[in-house]
Amino acid sequence: MTNLIEIRGVTHAYRTKTGPLQVLDDLTISVPEGEFCAVVGPSGCGKSTLTRLVAGLMKPDTGAVWLHGERVTSPRKTVGMAFQNPVMLEWRTILENVMLPLEIVAPRMPRADREARALHLLEMVGLMGFEGKRPSQLSGGMRQRASLCRAIVHKPDVLIMDEPFGALDAFTREDLWQTMRDLRAAEPFTCVLITHDLRESVFLGDQVIVLSGRPARLQYVLNVDLPADRSIDVLFTPEATDMLHLLRDQIRIAQGREAH
Amino acid sequence: MSRTQQILVPFAAILAFLGLWEIIVWVNGWPNYKMASPSDLGPAFWKYRAMFLEMGWQTLWRTVAGLALAVAFGTFLGMLMGFSALARAALYPLLVGFNAIPKATLVPVIALLFIGQHDFNTVLMAFLISFFPIAVSVGIGLSTLEPEYRDILRALGASRLTIFRKIALPKTLPEFFGALKVSVTLAFIGTNLVEIVSPHGRGLGALFKSGETNGDYPLMFGVLIALAFLGIVLYYGVVVLERVFAGWAERPQH
Numbered sequence: 001m002t003n004l005i006e007i008r009g010v011t012h013a014y015r016t017k018t019g020p021l022q023v024l025d026d027l028t029i030s031v032p033e034g035e036f037c038a039v040v041g042p043s044g045c046g047k048s049t050l051t052r053l054v055a056g057l058m059k060p061d062t063g064a065v066w067l068h069g070e071r072v073t074s075p076r077k078t079v080g081m082a083f084q085n086p087v088m089l090e091w092r093t094i095l096e097n098v099m100l101p102l103e104i105v106a107p108r109m110p111r112a113d114r115e116a117r118a119l120h121l122l123e124m125v126g127l128m129g130f131e132g133k134r135p136s137q138l139s140g141g142m143r144q145r146a147s148l149c150r151a152i153v154h155k156p157d158v159l160i161m162d163e164p165f166g167a168l169d170a171f172t173r174e175d176l177w178q179t180m181r182d183l184r185a186a187e188p189f190t191c192v193l194i195t196h197d198l199r200e201s202v203f204l205g206d207q208v209i210v211l212s213g214r215p216a217r218l219q220y221v222l223n224v225d226l227p228a229d230r231s232i233d234v235l236f237t238p239e240a241t242d243m244l245h246l247l248r249d250q251i252r253i254a255q256g257r258e259a260h
Numbered sequence: 261m262s263r264t265q266q267i268l269v270p271f272a273a274i275l276a277f278l279g280l281w282e283i284i285v286w287v288n289g290w291p292n293y294k295m296a297s298p299s300d301l302g303p304a305f306w307k308y309r310a311m312f313l314e315m316g317w318q319t320l321w322r323t324v325a326g327l328a329l330a331v332a333f334g335t336f337l338g339m340l341m342g343f344s345a346l347a348r349a350a351l352y353p354l355l356v357g358f359n360a361i362p363k364a365t366l367v368p369v370i371a372l373l374f375i376g377q378h379d380f381n382t383v384l385m386a387f388l389i390s391f392f393p394i395a396v397s398v399g400i401g402l403s404t405l406e407p408e409y410r411d412i413l414r415a416l417g418a419s420r421l422t423i424f425r426k427i428a429l430p431k432t433l434p435e436f437f438g439a440l441k442v443s444v445t446l447a448f449i450g451t452n453l454v455e456i457v458s459p460h461g462r463g464l465g466a467l468f469k470s471g472e473t474n475g476d477y478p479l480m481f482g483v484l485i486a487l488a489f490l491g492i493v494l495y496y497g498v499v500v501l502e503r504v505f506a507g508w509a510e511r512p513q514h
């Protein structure tokens with residue numbers, strides 16, 4: 001199987017008033033096609049920077065990101081993004097929000113087809129009947145569901161998510177993990193998910209990447225050997241618990257504290 | 261408030277205001293040449309009805325024309341300042357300085373530059389006095405757009421123009437209309453300023469001036485009322501536009 005996302009030797013620094021701020025240091029990560037890569041690491045280590053590089057919103061100082069064997073130099077239509085903030089456009093209905101990427105990616109697609117596509121996704125995430133509502137009329141979790149639909153409405157082959165469930169309560173979050181799992185089963189995509197939640201990374205990830213504190217280096221790669229069709233209960237199995245312990249220790253090391 | 265209340269309450273307030281005015285004039289026994297009372301205004305309006313319509317229209321179209329120019333130019337400046345930090349650094353002090361100049365001082369300058377061009381001068385003043393709030397609000401609206409809003413489209417390779425059209429522009433509309441409410445009032449003041457000050461002017465300002473020259477106090481007060489009325493019409497015109505184009509920004513009340 002080929003690697004869909006190749007991050008090779010990526011180093012990046014921000015230019016700030018007090019001189020360059022080294023954020024990523026010689027980072028190499030590969031994600032095979034269809035795999036789900038969860039990335040964890042201390043706050044401020046450079047995870048969001050990594051997503052912006054993969055999306056082509058920024059260019060790394062050295063090294064390169066490759067998608068499908070093509071070097072990323074600018075944004076591309078085959079990428080979908082979701083953020084912690086659902087970023088709903090308040091002047092559009094939920095349906096119109098979800099259709100937004102199609103207006104850019106497939107401007108010639110008939111409106112009826114766009115609507116059908118968006119409605120199909122809204123149904124899958126349990127938002128049927130809310131398509132005509134304004135974002136302000138929805139709860140935070142519902143808005144985030146709509147934001148997920150928008151991220152994949154144009155069938156991207158890479159989905160990049162930066163702490164999409166970070167602001168939600170624990171139950172809503174678990175709900176959305178399962179939604180995510182079902183979406184992935186229905187329409188496969190390769191995914192990079194940034195998260196602070198280790199349980200989330202184990203539940204959703206095929207591999208979990210632990211980044212060190214800033215500047216972020218690759219510290220640890222965990223292959224999650226759990227069945228693809230997981231239920232939340234899987235998190236209570238001894239295998240999952242062991243993985244969570246291991247990740248916990250790795251995070252402690254990343255934060256510069258002793259593991260014990 | 262119910263719908264009928266929303267309409268009736270302002271009317272009742274206006275009637276109460278006129279009643280109070282009438283009473284004060286009556287109690288003090290002021291003659292007409294000192295202070296006109298509302299009951300004098302009806303006859304004044306009737307006597308000069310053709311003038312009021314003609315002059316009111318003059319004032320109205322010049323104000324709207326000046327405001328339209330202000331919207332176009334202010335939005336353009338705002339876009340420059342919103343998208344380029346360089347343009348912002350260059351333009352901001354100039355704009356603030358220009359805005360600080362009392363516009364009355366510009367009247368003779370303009371009058372000398374464009375002698376006799378009454379329509380042009382009036383529209384120009386309405387424009388000059390009212391573009392500043394629009395430029396500032398559009399500039400701030402665009403420069404404070406959260407990066408994520410830009411990124412959801414930029415990540416798909418959308419052009420800057422598309423991002424402006426689909427995200428930045430609609431998102432700044434509430435601020436834009438907030439500024440437009442200030443600007444419409446300013447433009448109205450600008451129009452009247454020129455109309456009053458210019459010799460051989462036209463419009464409600466000139467009508468006021470002629471009332472003053474002839475000692476016709478009911479006419480002068482009639483003009484003031486007409487001005488207030490026109491001001492209300494213009495302001496609520498903007499409010500209606502705001503409802504139509506930025507109504508989504510109104511959160512449901514709890």
Ligand SMILES: Nc1ncnc2c1ncn2[C@@H]1O[C@H](COP(=O)(O)OP(=O)(O)OP(=O)(O)O)[C@@H](O)[C@H]1O
Pocket residue numbers: 014015016021023042043044045046047048049050214
């Ligand atoms: N545009 C920028 N200019 C300068 N410094 C920046 C910029 N963006 C981020 N940084 C800095 O780079 C570092 C990494 O930022 P980044 O947002 O990638 O971290 P993160 O891992 O996503 O953090 P968090 O987990 O809190 O979201 C931070 O120290 C931040 O202050």
Ligand SMILES: [Mg+2]
Pocket residue numbers: 047048049162
């Ligand atoms: Mg981040």
